[in-house]
Amino acid sequence: FEREELFFRALCLCHTVQVKEDDNIDGLKKAQLSGRSCVYISSSPDEVALVEGIQRLGYTYLRLKDNFMEILNPKNDIERFELLEMLSFDSVRRRMSVIVRSVAGDIFLFCKGADSSIFPRVTEGKIDQIRSRVERNAVEGLRTLCVAYKKFTRKEYDSVCKLLQNAKLALHDREKKLAEAYEQIEKDLILLGATAVEDQLQEKAADTIEALQKAGIKVWVLTGDKMETAAATCYACKLFRRNTQLLELTTKKIEEQSLHDVLFDLSKTVLKHSGSLTRDNFSGLSTDMQDYGLIIDGAALSLIMKPREDGSSGNYRERFLEICRNCSAVLCCRMAPLQKAQIVKLIKLSKEHPITLAIGDGANDVSMILEAHVGIGITGKEGRQAARNSDYAIPKFKHLKKMLLVHGHFYYVRISELVQYFFYKNVCFIFPQFLYQFFCGFSQQPLYDTAYLTLYNISFTSLPILLYSLMEQHVSTEMLKREPSLYRDITKNALLRWRVFIYWTFLGLFDAVVFFFGAYFLFDNTTVTSNGQMFGNWTFGTLVFTVLVFTVTLKLALDTHYWTWINHFVIWGSLLFYIIFSLLWGGIIWPFLNYQRMYYVFMQMLSSGPAWLGIILLITVSLLPDVLKKVLCRQLWPTATERTQTKHQCLSVEQSTIFMLSQTSSSLSF
Structure with a gap:
């Protein structure tokens, strides 16, 4: 296969999408009524979007039957691939892989995942060109994935099978050994390309977030997306504004300076009275809330949560919270599910002891929903795991405003x-x-x-x-x-x-x-x-x-x-x-x-x-x-509520007076 064809076939094969059986309606298939030849379902809407998108380019995923995956190519020929192994996706690896065998006997490993997970494992392909394209798509707010592959010889595949078999049969630390086996298998890959999916905001999501901020509720976004994608989404939903000064607490910044220096510089920026700060000890809280937005990634959070050598594990956490208190919005990107729960717990245990509310729609959000004081699950395309583990379930994000x-x-x-x-x-x-x-x-x-x-x-x-x-x-x-x-x-x-x-x-x-x-x-x-x-x-x-x-x-x-x-x-x-x-x-x-x-x-x-x-x-x-x-x-x-009550009463009296005057004028006209 050529590299372009391999890319299309990788998208058709590397997923967990299921094909829904067509239902007949008055003798016609539902798929025919909807104009599509197949109806796909999956716990991930992104996978469905990719399979449907590749279908428009001529490659249609048909079904998985008897451990054989069938696809229809542009020449209307059905290709069958035997599914040998599936290396499932998890939030730590941020990727998934399948090992398939074609009819000709060729054995391929197709890998799909986040760019931060794929690029360190590729050795060939148009790496720089695809990386720049991924960054441009991320800035535009698109959710990006990278696709790579690897071809096994028969001997290499036998060693892979033996490695996976030993890990699966382990009686102790099975998950750890499987993760180590996946790391050994998913390396020396050839980069095929990248995908970009537009994840549209839900209806009135921006208005809802704006209303919550006006109500004095601090909104934090915890996501597993790239920083550029998440930042573009925050601008779209009005969490960040044009005059918001973005502060970055990311791995890139920490590599340039030490974590202590980065935290000190950020704290000095957001705190109004910075004269009392020193490099060794700084504290304080600005009386005037500045319009700052903080961006932190998962790797930086791990360093903050990690205990220091001198045993003062809470020092960095307190400094981090001090910065967050003075920011109007906080964006946490590249977050694993457990890190989302860590963030919620960190806020809960802060000295202000605020009431926390976590809202999400996917399985990755369950841990933080369970950790928060109030957990809200959104029933949507990503399944009902969040709704089933929440205190309240709502159908749309916009309903949070009224709730x-x-x-x-x-x-x-x-x-x-x-x-x-x-x-x-x-x-x-x-x-x-x-x-x-x-x-x-x-x-x-x-x-x-x-x-x-x-x-x-x-x-x-x-x-x-x-x-x-x-x-x-x-x-x-x-x-x-x-x-x-x-x-x-x-x-x-x-x-x-x-x-x-x-x-x-x-x-x-x-x-x-x-x-x-x-x-x-x-x-x-x-x-x-x-x-x-x-x-x-x-x-x-x-x-x-x-x-x-x-x-x-x-x-x-x-x-x-x-x-x-x-x-x-x-x-x-x-x-x-x-x-x-x-x-x-x-x-x-x-x-x-x-x-x-x-x-x-x-x-x-x-x-x-x-x-x-x-x-x-x-x-x-x-x-x-x-x-x-x-x-x-x-x-x-008077409080704001009492002023509103008085204003409402005055308007009611004025309207009733106008109504009475209109009635009087009508009676006089007769």
Whole structure:
């Protein structure tokens, strides 16, 4: 065969593509309907693209049957090659090979892989010409592969078979011995050529990454592609911009200087205050984030992660992380799957302890998906391994924007309110009972009736917060999509910090004091009832409990921004249920109870005008500090979310005013 024909045959034979059986549709084959003679499937879309591309040039891969691979050449002749051995692809070797025998008895090894893996193993061919072409294709953002071959004599093939057989039968270190055997076999190759595949970005991938960056989320790209290909992809998806200054931490740079010097120079570049840096010790963090982009390859990462001779294994890692903190984007290229997981783990264990999210669509991404706090798998052409090992699965990368910036935003706000509100309403519930002990001689006399103690968290106050935590939307969905920067208001666990927790606790204690002492001073007046009769301790406890239930429910109503009929039904229905239950509980003599201490207590309380006034005043006083705090903070120190809410309300009022004016003008015209 000529070299050009060998190149085409190598692409037809060196792969793991399977030919899908044609399905008949109304007597016609699906392949005929789609205009293709064969339907190819593979875990790698690149392999399918290469086989389909070579098919357009006249070489069609037909099938693998009885260990024979069949291809159709441009002369419409079927060529059969016996598949003798397959040296499978792995992320360390970055290549795969097949050993086949033609009908004429010639034995070939065809090898296909990354240029960094193939070029060191070739001895003949147009090496310089193909290398320059590969670099040009990589700069254009194309994914490149190199193809080489080797012809075996019968004696050489027998030694190869013996070498592989011994490695496969090894009882210990089988993988290591197979890798050593592959290294011995895949050498002294003849370079045939190179391929370039356009890996198009998914729909709205650039918009999604841009939105994530505006939201304050740092985006790192971990890929096994060449540096030039990955950099071109980063520019296409707007991770790198025209004004981004690229910093390289690659093997080429480290060969020119020592790793320590390269890290020092990069750190001095990205840090604003570099006066305190020395060659032996440098640290610090720039207060102003510069628009830098860092590019690091797998070999450089291995040197950074490798322990130093003096035992200070973490020194280089800290310096590397220091540089990354001051870069707006980081590109990690030529990464093996385990290195991707190492990067994620390194970020997780840094001193800031950030929350990490890993997203990928292939088997190479599984390790980092499992390592991250949150793993997301994309179901696509590269199989479902990533989706099956992830916490969440999405069909397209663009759905990550809504998943994080909308659903993530909503559920963080909802869960934060749920946690804080539960503490608040139980502080309001228990603290009056604690205060009551100082006035009952520490006799363990309960302030509330047993039924109220049981049903407070089960029935009276449970449904409103449950519905809030499922349906609340403090900002509209479209607004969150349009303004990704609103996500910054909830970053770094903003709503569950100690300051917020202390505020909710203080609010609960304040309300509890108002409930108890407000009712206490009200009961100190003998004119509470029309006949001058004093209320008893159960009436006192019922009054406190009534103010408690109404206050905590109305507090949640004030925090609700998204009102539907379900919200109205649950919130006002919970208050109505409490009133109806209290009327029934105190209005009927229940024969199965050994005591009737609550009989007519609730009705007696409602028959008192001062009690009604006291309930209204205590509820108002309890809610007033929180209302004033929200008004003052919204006016003086509004967050981006609060400014958006105010703007949205103003627009709604303006639109309704215009609508009313248009209606008025229409009526006047008639």
